[in-house]
Structure formats: C-alpha cells, structure tokens
Amino acid sequence: MKTYTATGVPLWEAKNLIRHTPPESVPITFRLSSIGARFGAQLLDLTFTYGGVFLLIILVAWAGIFSWNGLITFYALITFFMRVPYYILSEMVWNGRTLGKRILGIRVISLDGRRLTPHQITARNLMKEVEVFLPMGTLMGGAGLGWVLGLILAAWMLATVLVPVFNRKKQRLGDMVAGTIVVDNPKPQLLPDLSVQAAAMGYEFRTEHLAIYGRYELQMLESILRAPPKTPEARKHVSEVAQTIRRRIGYDEKLPEHREWDFLMEFYRQQREFLESRNLFGDTREDKFHTAKGPDKRR
Structure with a gap:
C-alpha cells in the first residue's frame, strides 16, 4: 500500500524532493539527484579528464622529453592541474554543471537557494581531492606505505563514498563544507494560455x-x-x-x-x-x- 504526503506526493518520492525559497520568495522544489546519476556523471568526467591526460602523456613520451621517473612525476602533476581546473571552471561557466553533469541532466546548486559562488565551487571540488583522489593516488603509488596506513586510507575512501548514501540531502563531505547539493536539472515548460x-x-x-x-x-x-x-x-x-x-x-x-x-x-x-x-x-x-x-x- 502506497503512502502519500499531505500534498498527494508518494512518500518515497517526497524523500527525494527539497524545497528552496530564493530571494524572489517563490518556493522552488528540486529533486535530489540519484547516487547512480552522480556516479555516472563522475565516470564521464573522469573519462574526459584522464583521456586528455593519457593523450598528452603519450605525446610527451613519444617526444622523449622526460626520463621514466620524470614522466611519472609529470603525470602526477598534469593529472592534478588538469582535473582540478576542469571541475572548477566548468561548474563556474555552466552554473554548477560539468560535461558529465550536463549529459546526465544534473547540476550543483547552493543550499540556500542563491547563486553558486566561486568560493562554493572551489571548496567542494578541492574537498573532492581530499575525499577521493589524493588517497587513491597515494594507495596506487605508495608501495612502501605499510598495511596499516593503506588500511586507513582505504577506510577513509570507503567512508567518504558512503556519506551521500546515508545523508538525507545526499551530500558528500565537499557539499557539506561548501553548502551545496546536487539536483536534477529542471526542464520547465511554458504554458501557452x-x-x-x-x-x-x-x-x-x-x-x-x-x-x-x-x-x-x-x-x-x-x-x-x-x-x-x-x-x-x-x-x-x-x-x-x-x-x-x-x-x-x-x-x-x-x-x-x-x-x-x-x-x-x-x-x-x-x-x-x-x-x-x-x-x-x-x-x-x-x-x-x-x-x-x-x-x-x-x-
């Protein structure tokens, strides 16, 4: 038996809705993006960024500019300096959307209903480095870390991944710090009459x-x-x-x-x-x- 809210919305669906009242005093209801959509957008963005990195690495290796150790260092640096600006600049230009988010129809908005600020966009994306990418890079590149530190890093990554799953607003740590949420991109239709x-x-x-x-x-x-x-x-x-x-x-x-x-x-x-x-x-x-x-x- 389905349970409905007072407004006639199924209870299971109402849990994914969040209402904002922007400065114009017109309440706007957004649907929180699913974990699957966010994961899919992240995979697409990783494909775009790392695809560009690998092409650049191949060109540099073919040109023989660096030694093998130098090439590894260059890879670590270029990965960071391509990935971070990609997320920050694309969300600034497209108002909370990267290429992956645009394709899957989701976007980042400010939790208070106002326009996203550069501070919020920068904070949430730098936190993504702390949450996932830096621990992942350390695990993949640190053969001498020891099993204790490796276990701690793996537990940290698992915990950060699970935060949105058990969070009412499906916020990851970066969203909590920046005061943002990820919602389905609304597609309004103007009525003619x-x-x-x-x-x-x-x-x-x-x-x-x-x-x-x-x-x-x-x-x-x-x-x-x-x-x-x-x-x-x-x-x-x-x-x-x-x-x-x-x-x-x-x-x-x-x-x-x-x-x-x-x-x-x-x-x-x-x-x-x-x-x-x-x-x-x-x-x-x-x-x-x-x-x-x-x-x-x-x-």
Whole structure:
C-alpha cells in the first residue's frame, strides 16, 4: 500500500524532493539527484579528464622529453592541474554543471537557494581531492606505505563514498563544507494560455528588465498567477513577490497599492514574449543564472 504526503506526493518520492525559497520568495522544489546519476556523471568526467591526460602523456613520451621517473612525476602533476581546473571552471561557466553533469541532466546548486559562488565551487571540488583522489593516488603509488596506513586510507575512501548514501540531502563531505547539493536539472515548460489572459495594463518593461530572469522563474511565477489571491495571507505573498521582482529587475516606478497582481500579470506576459523571441534566435534562457550575451548582458 502506497503512502502519500499531505500534498498527494508518494512518500518515497517526497524523500527525494527539497524545497528552496530564493530571494524572489517563490518556493522552488528540486529533486535530489540519484547516487547512480552522480556516479555516472563522475565516470564521464573522469573519462574526459584522464583521456586528455593519457593523450598528452603519450605525446610527451613519444617526444622523449622526460626520463621514466620524470614522466611519472609529470603525470602526477598534469593529472592534478588538469582535473582540478576542469571541475572548477566548468561548474563556474555552466552554473554548477560539468560535461558529465550536463549529459546526465544534473547540476550543483547552493543550499540556500542563491547563486553558486566561486568560493562554493572551489571548496567542494578541492574537498573532492581530499575525499577521493589524493588517497587513491597515494594507495596506487605508495608501495612502501605499510598495511596499516593503506588500511586507513582505504577506510577513509570507503567512508567518504558512503556519506551521500546515508545523508538525507545526499551530500558528500565537499557539499557539506561548501553548502551545496546536487539536483536534477529542471526542464520547465511554458504554458501557452496564461499570457493570453493578461491584457496590457500600462506597465512597460525595458530589455534590461526582462533580461534578468529565465524560463524556470517564469514557470514559478505562473504557478502563483494561476488563481487570484483570496485571503489576506495570499495577497501579502503576492505583494512581497511583486516588490522583490521590482527591486531585482531595477523597475524604478513604485507600484500603486493593491496593483501588485496586475504588475505580475503584465510582467509575466512581457517576460514570456521576450523569452520566446530570444529563443527564436538561439538564446535559450533556462533560469536567472544564464550567461547573457550581447546587449542583454547583465551589469
């Protein structure tokens, strides 16, 4: 017999969901990535990085630049200096995604719902070296370690691998230090009917206003606008969302009292048209963390 939560979600599925409330005050629910997806992404990333390392080693060995011992030292150095920048730079450029994560549809996000910072990305990936790669390299290259130290390193690696398995948020040690989690990459679909309902209400948004948010935030706004607020609490929430969006996009005009709903409806309509027009030219903006190009680049 299946057990459901109060919102109708199966209990087993609810355990994999986590809710964030970003500065825009719109709660967003993410699905935690499975251990299998994360392991698969890691294997792909290792294939890409070590594939490049082995090609470089073959070229260097063929050129006869180093002796055998020098080649081993060069391998250890180039492995570290290719692997670490690969993870850090790719997650910075692609907002929490490496090539492996992009292929398997998962990404790293900040636990507090805000944008990932370079500090968080650097911390979680340097911790990965401490968790796995340095102990593994020591075990593989240290024939004279002794069985006690070898056993300690093996136990450490096993413990770090098991941490996400028994962790509620499936965080490894690096995620705990950096304050991050790994989630399935959302693929929002814009619904066609809501924008038709919004008539022009006198609000004009410039390109710099509409270039802030992406498709995912638009979907979250749509979930709020599906039904007008009927309670004081709901009206207060709508007002808070409107004021937050107004400040975030730099909309200077103050909103008339009790016109927040109209503001959000018109913003939704114009934002949707803007995103669809950009999509026609190949600029697909999935969320507010997109990297804008050309005249729409955020300051």
